[in-house]
Amino acid sequence: MGSLATLHNQQSTISKTISTSLKLLLSGSLSILPIFCQGLISKASAAETTYFYVATNGSDTAPGTSAKPFKTIQKAATAVRSVNSNMIGDIVVILKGGTYQLNRPLTLGPEDSGSNGYNIIYRAEPGAKVTLSGGRRLGRWSLFDVSKNIYRVWFGKTTYPREFYNGELRATRARSLDDPTGFTRTETGYTTTDLNLQKWKNVSDVEIVSTDFFKSFRCGVSSIVGRVITMDQQCFSNSLHLSVQKDRPILNPSWLENAYELLDTPGEWYYNKKDECIYYKPHPYENLAKTEAVVPILDKLIVGSGQVDNPVHNIVFQDLNFKYGTWYYPNSSDGYASLGTGFYVQTEPSGRTIGSKSPGNISFIYAKNISFKHNIFSHLSSAALDFDDGSQNNTIENNRFDDISGSAIQLGNSDWKFVQDLDTRKYVSNNLVVDNYITKIAQEYHDAAAIFVGYADHTRIIHNEITDIPYAGIFVGISFDGTILSPATNNIIQGNKIHNFMNFLNDGGAIFTTGLQPESVISKNYIYNQYNSPTNGGAIYPDLGSSEFTISNNVVINYKHNWLFIWNDAIFGNTIENNFSNGEDLYYNSFDTGSGGESISRNTLQNNTTLSLQSIPHEVQDIIDTAGIQSTAQQDIKNSLLPIFPNLALKKSATASSSFNSAYLPETANDDAINNDAYGGWSPLEEDTLPWWQVDLGEMKNLRSIELTTRHFYDQPVTRQNFEIRVSNDPTFTNYKVIYTQGSTPLRFDTTLTADVVSGNSYRYVRVAKTKGEYFFVGEVKVF
Numbered sequence: 163m164g165s166l167a168t169l170h171n172q173q174s175t176i177s178k179t180i181s182t183s184l185k186l187l188l189s190g191s192l193s194i195l196p197i198f199c200q201g202l203i204s205k206a207s208a209a210e211t212t213y214f215y216v217a218t219n220g221s222d223t224a225p226g227t228s229a230k231p232f233k234t235i236q237k238a239a240t241a242v243r244s245v246n247s248n249m250i251g252d253i254v255v256i257l258k259g260g261t262y263q264l265n266r267p268l269t270l271g272p273e274d275s276g277s278n279g280y281n282i283i284y285r286a287e288p289g290a291k292v293t294l295s296g297g298r299r300l301g302r303w304s305l306f307d308v309s310k311n312i313y314r315v316w317f318g319k320t321t322y323p324r325e326f327y328n329g330e331l332r333a334t335r336a337r338s339l340d341d342p343t344g345f346t347r348t349e350t351g352y353t354t355t356d357l358n359l360q361k362w363k364n365v366s367d368v369e370i371v372s373t374d375f376f377k378s379f380r381c382g383v384s385s386i387v388g389r390v391i392t393m394d395q396q397c398f399s400n401s402l403h404l405s406v407q408k409d410r411p412i413l414n415p416s417w418l419e420n421a422y423e424l425l426d427t428p429g430e431w432y433y434n435k436k437d438e439c440i441y442y443k444p445h446p447y448e449n450l451a452k453t454e455a456v457v458p459i460l461d462k463l464i465v466g467s468g469q470v471d472n473p474v475h476n477i478v479f480q481d482l483n484f485k486y487g488t489w490y491y492p493n494s495s496d497g498y499a500s501l502g503t504g505f506y507v508q509t510e511p512s513g514r515t516i517g518s519k520s521p522g523n524i525s526f527i528y529a530k531n532i533s534f535k536h537n538i539f540s541h542l543s544s545a546a547l548d549f550d551d552g553s554q555n556n557t558i559e560n561n562r563f564d565d566i567s568g569s570a571i572q573l574g575n576s577d578w579k580f581v582q583d584l585d586t587r588k589y590v591s592n593n594l595v596v597d598n599y600i601t602k603i604a605q606e607y608h609d610a611a612a613i614f615v616g617y618a619d620h621t622r623i624i625h626n627e628i629t630d631i632p633y634a635g636i637f638v639g640i641s642f643d644g645t646i647l648s649p650a651t652n653n654i655i656q657g658n659k660i661h662n663f664m665n666f667l668n669d670g671g672a673i674f675t676t677g678l679q680p681e682s683v684i685s686k687n688y689i690y691n692q693y694n695s696p697t698n699g700g701a702i703y704p705d706l707g708s709s710e711f712t713i714s715n716n717v718v719i720n721y722k723h724n725w726l727f728i729w730n731d732a733i734f735g736n737t738i739e740n741n742f743s744n745g746e747d748l749y750y751n752s753f754d755t756g757s758g759g760e761s762i763s764r765n766t767l768q769n770n771t772t773l774s775l776q777s778i779p780h781e782v783q784d785i786i787d788t789a790g791i792q793s794t795a796q797q798d799i800k801n802s803l804l805p806i807f808p809n810l811a812l813k814k815s816a817t818a819s820s821s822f823n824s825a826y827l828p829e830t831a832n833d834d835a836i837n838n839d840a841y842g843g844w845s846p847l848e849e850d851t852l853p854w855w856q857v858d859l860g861e862m863k864n865l866r867s868i869e870l871t872t873r874h875f876y877d878q879p880v881t882r883q884n885f886e887i888r889v890s891n892d893p894t895f896t897n898y899k900v901i902y903t904q905g906s907t908p909l910r911f912d913t914t915l916t917a918d919v920v921s922g923n924s925y926r927y928v929r930v931a932k933t934k935g936e937y938f939f940v941g942e943v944k945v946f
Contacts, residue, residue: 210251214238218260231258235268235284235294242282243273249280257482259290267462268294272469276476281533285480296460296523297327297486297541303450306441312425313450314439321459322493324606325567326431326440327486327541329453332565332605333442335369336424336432338417340910345414349402351384351393352414360386362423364434369419369497372401372412375669375698376633378608379412380498397497400507400515407499428918446920447866458488458543461523468528470552470587475530482537487523489544489567503637504545504569504610505576519576519616520568520607522548526556528587533557538564538802544607545569545614553590560597560791562799567606571595574616576640589649590618597791599800600628608666611637611674619649625657627790627800632666634674634703641677641707653682659790661691664699665914671703671727680710688789690719700727701743709735717785718743719775726770734764742782744773809834810865811857811928811945818855820847831940832857843873843941853938854895854931859945862891862924868901870915870930871942879908884934887917889925898929 213228216238220231232238238255246253253276276282286292303313317323326333344355352370362368368383370393381397401412418424422432428445440457444450463484468474491508492498499507501517508518522545526532529549539546539561545568549556553573563570574590595613604610611634615621621638628635638653660672672689675682689701701718702725704711713736718725725743728736773782791800816828826845846853868889872882883906890898902917909915919925928945932938 212245212251212253214241214253214255215258216255216262217258218262220258228256235262235264236266238284239268239270239274246275246277246282249277252276252281252283254283254285256285256287257290257292258287259292261293261295263298264294264296264460264463267460268464270464270466270474270477272472272474274477275474276531279476281476281478281531283478283480284482285478286482291483292481293483293485294463295456295486296463296488297456297458300440300455300457303442303455310425310443311428312441312443314441315455317433317438317440317457319435319438321488321490322435323433323440323457323459324488324490324493325458325541325543326433326442327456327458328442328444328448328450329455330540331429332541333431334427334429335419336421336426336430337371337419338415338424340417340913342415342418345391347402347412347414348390350395351398352391353389354386354391355389357389358423359391360388362386362421364421364436367433367435368421370415371417371419372414373416373608373667374413375410376502376609376667377410377500378498378667379500380492380607381412382493382495382497394495394497396495396509397499400496400499400509404499404507404515406501406507406517410502412499429916445866445918447918456486456541458486458541460486461488461490461521461543462525463487463542464524466526466529466532468530468552470528470585473528473530473552473554474526475532477531478533478535479537480533480535484524484537484539484546485541487542487546489521489523491544498607500607500609502609503634504572504607504614517576519548519550519572519614520544520610522546522572524548525550526553528552529556530554531556533559534561535559536561536799538562538799539566539570540564541566543567545572545610546603548572549590549593550575551590552588553593555592556594558593558595558598560799561599562802563598563600563612564602564802565605566603568604568610569614570600570603570612571598572614572616573621574614574618574640576616590616590621591649592620593618593622595621595623596625597799598626599791600626601630604632608632611635611670613637615653616640617649618653619651621653623653623655623658625790625792627659628672629660629662630665631663633664634670635660635663635672637674638682639676639679639708646678646707648677650677650679651681653679655682655684656686657789657792658687660687660689664692669698671699672701674703674705675708675711676705677707678709682711684711684713685715686785686789687716688719688786689716692720698727698729700724702741703727704733704736706730706732708733711736713738714740715785716741717773717782717789719773720744728765731764736765738765739768739770741770742773742779742785743770744775809944809946810859810863811943814860815858816844816855817858818844818846819853820850821845822847828855831855832943834942834944843871843939845939846937848937850938851935852932854929855938855940855943856893856895856927856929857943857945858893859926859928862926863945864924865889865919865928866946867919868917868928868946869942869944870917870940871944872909872911872913872915873939873941877911878937878939879911880936881939882909882911882913883907884936885930885932885938888929888931889919890927890929891925893927895927895929895931899923899925903933 214226215231217231220233222237224230306314372379382394384392431442504520523542525548615638811832818828822845831844887902888898
């Protein structure tokens with residue numbers, strides 16, 4: 163790898179900008195930094211910046227000045243192409259405030275790149291909000307069914323939409339209850355005891371979602387005749403019979419989706435391809451006449467494509483909003499036959515099946531020195547941002563990724579040709595992911611990781627915060643063989659804050675690795691509040707083939723299964739030292755047998771410490787305090803909340819009928835954290851005959867909805883049945899209104915329940931109360 167290291171150093175010296183966070187990281191560690199800075203100073207003295215302007219009310223026949231701006235970004239890119247061959251300064255395209263509706267992707271190639279080390283910069287005008295949208299606004303709603311409060315609007319049949327947003331809220335495709343009963347899997351689909359399904363009008367629209375461990379399948383229904391459900395055979399066969407699915411094939415439905423007959427809960431929608439209308443059952447607090455409804459129609463917003471010997475390079479995107487992207491492939495007969503971690507089975511025209519990575523709505527290939535800084539990526543689909551083959555020295559810094567159907571960031575590929583191909587121009591290397599805030603990703607393709615890195619080297623994933631995700635936080639690696647030498651080396655995962663993860667799927671972790679990755683480091687990460695994974699996985703999870711990692715100085719608090727999970731002798735040669743956790747749980751079963759028959763540990767574990775949360779050492783507190791987004795000036799990207807509604811119950815005064823002990827006090831159920839116990843919350847005394855918990859919001863508030871998170875520590879059905887959610891202005895609840903009732907059928911394990919509050923009245927107190935003398939447990943309550 164000596165020649166590769168030389169190439170990395172050469173590429174680093176020609177980069178024009180470097181982030182504050184990276185300077186802090188490299189300070190004192192690389193001798194190249196003083197030379198690098200001197201080059202910047204000498205070049206800056208002669209720089210001359212060129213400006214072009216774009217406005218939503220501009221004209222593409224205008225000269226692109228501030229007074230007479232262009233109308234489209236593509237026109238600005240064309241203008242850049244005419245003056246960028248021999249740059250003596252940056253070229254800046256300034257976008258004035260507004261929403262730019264993209265009718266096709268912004269396409270960029272080598273001819274759209276900076277030259278002489280200068281950059282082409284696309285950025286918002288200072289203080290302006292600029293959105294690049296791949297969506298289409300809908301027209302006027304009309305009331306379709308008065309009794310069910312269902313509205314509809316004409317959409318057309320140009321595309322078959324998979325997502326719909328009303329305002330900033332992602333609507334839910336109409337769906338059944340979780341884990342519907344009466345289904346039996348067959349070779350071609352299922353049989354069912356529910357004879358009403360065959361009466362549904364458009365059964366070919368229906369999609370069945372099936373989840374198991376680390377996979378989340380989506381396959382379409384072909385027909386329903388009597389009790390027999392025949393699935394789209396390409397998807398179902400790929401999900402059931404391929405050898406790669408043998409350990410985790412598609413199972414019975416987790417739920418059914420996308421039928422008008424399932425449109426029974428506020429916030430759900432359905433598209434009828436026969437009449438070309440979207441149907442929607444709004445929340446009580448929504449005003450459809452005033453809310454902007456949008457359907458994503460573009461599967462690409464930006465495409466940057468270079469060649470192996472001529473990359474697209476030196477382009478910066480800054481202070482922009484990238485919004486509304488979709489992915490049409492799961493609508494095909496292939497569906498989404500999950501392989502895990504955002505990969506799926508794709509059938510080629512020849513009939514051969516291959517494993518493919520989910521594409522990005524914003525994607526680059528053979529790209530160098532591309533920067534995304536201080537942008538917001540929201541309401542996107544398969545993956546938000548993807549850098550693939552030949553992507554080197556790119557920076558993803560201080561962005562927010564919020565409400566993405568798949569991954570937030572993808573770097574690298576899974577193509578085995580890169581194992582033997584020594585052409586370093588094709589490598590994915592020297593990319594930096596720093597100070598980003600990532601939340602609510604994998605909303606549709608639940609098996610996607612927040613950040614995925616395939617065959618890549620010298621990747622730096624540093625000081626990011628990742629939260630509220632259904633599966634893994636950071637996944638690095640592809641090969642499951644710890645002896646195969648590949649480009650994967652010197653990857654650093656450091657100083658990240660990862661919490662509230664694994665909240666839906668299983669067998670994963672906050673940091674998940676595979677394969678041989680020499681000189682790679684996982685250090686100083688703060689990991690807490692892990693859901694799920696009762697039998698497999700851990701907060702830090704080096705899976706099959708993980709070897710030659712150094713895992714050190716990480717802090718792990720409130721994990722579900724194990725703080726470290728090593729389960730097989732194919733995981734070896736790792737040094738695991740000086741880590742801290744608030745429990746001794748460690749799954750370590752990795753041994754081989756020496757020639758003499760003795761057991762020899764294949765990893766080095768030393769100086770790992772069990773913490774007491776009542777007395778945290780200084781060095782541990784320092785790791786906790788410095789993890790996540792580093793710069794105070796950059797915290798604003800974290801606070802650009804989507805949706806905009808605050809949690810009114812957060813850390814407000816909470817009381818209860820009783821408390822089991824000091825570890826289960828009322829305030830642990832509205833602190834936005836799971837403390838004291840792995841998935842702590844409030845718990846009453848066992849002899850409490852009708853237990854209740856309540857929060858005082860401090861004053862009367864007009865409420866929209868209430869979220870109740872049930873117990874996650876273990877499956878305890880009694881805690882998820884026979885209760886009500888009540889609101890009142892009387893702290894004694896002598897008078898109250900019931901807004902939700904759960905009967906004797908328990909909610910699904912690991913459920914977060916959302917109950918709508920009818921608008922028009924304001925309330926100060928919210929209570930969750932048992933209606934029957936049973937044990938209770940409240941994990942977390944949020945009020946909006």
